[in-house]
Amino acid sequence: AQSVTQLDSHVSVSEGTPVLLRCNYSSSYSPSLFWYVQHPNKGLQLLLKYTSAATLVKGINGFEAEFKKSETSFHLTKPSAHMSDAAEYFCVVRKSGGYQKVTFGTGTKLQVIP
């Protein structure tokens, strides 16, 4: 079984300040973890993925995430928020290997204040 919990449904930051979107996962096996972003009226775009290589993963648009097995966390961060970062962000877990079902978190809406 696998699950993912996004701890905040809404996060609001000022432009130019750091972003932290929290994600905790639960799985009984070695997981693959992903972050996706969804802009209004758009599909989901992959930001970054963790697949058991380096625990600090760099993604697009300046985002990165760190896999911490001891804390079962995969938080998404960015040093400085841009207005264009305002969107919905989804943390996703999947069992590594084969054609495995993915489980989405409930999403975190990021608001960036000018």
Next chain:
Amino acid sequence: DTAVSQTPKYLVTQMGNDKSIKCEQNLGHDTMYWYKQDSKKFLKIMFSYNNKELIINETVPNRFSPKSPDKAHLNLHINSLELGDSAVYFCASSQQNQPQHFGDGTRLSIL
């Protein structure tokens, strides 16, 4: 452009009607998916096909029937539409062990 494309983008119809949503990917992926996103943005997988074979079939009413004529297409047919079917439906595709690529969604509204 390489992409996952779904049509139509918007679908407004009456309760009780039958409708189809089409999905095509030109990424050469071997697996395709259908997701439903509700009004609270929660995403739930409905179906997944690998090389035209059904591999994931979640608890979905049998009014929903996916059809995969080939690896590049996965269509979703819905019979006897109900108010609760109003949602955004996303198609996605992937290659084994790789992240999924999503279409822009089909916004289904039932009157």
